[in-house]
Amino acid sequence: MNYTEKYHLPQWEESDRVMRTDFNQAMAGIESGLDSHSTRIDQAQQAAANAQSTALTHKNYAIGSYTGTNKLQKFNLGFRPSFMLISGHAPHSSSDVFQVAGYFAITAGENTKTRISFSDTGFTVYPTSPEGGYWPDLNETNRFYEYIAFM
Secondary structure, X not given: OXXXXXXXXXXXXXXXXXXXXXXXXXXXXXXXXXXXXXXXXXXHXXXXXXXXXXXXXXXXXXXXXXXXXXXXXXXXOOOOOOEEEXXXXXXXXXXXXXXXXXXXXXXXXXXXXXXXXEEXXXXXXXOOOOOOOOOOOOOOOOXXXXXXXXX
């Protein structure tokens, strides 16, 4: 039996006996590689979101955008927001029409504590609760959000 050069995957010759263990080892290797790449993709997406967020920080406010992932996302603004305005656009569709909803988040806002939190350096948006019912949803998968945060 031969193996591929980069990933050492089995390449059977016509005369080779095909073994179940060979398949299982190959699939386990593929699974491990995909999982490793998935983790790196998540880390790269988070780093890109943070870079985009901090690139537009001004003395008393910051503007930026992010795409919802339904995973915890932290944004570094360099200051603790006292007030934020977040607008979420519906995921892109074949239509040119966007559905827009404005959301306000205030640091002491009781109704937003499970959706967004503020830190000394920025803010965090949380995944949607499995039980649902929390509003506003500030991290819906594939929804595009724009924000302005005031110091």
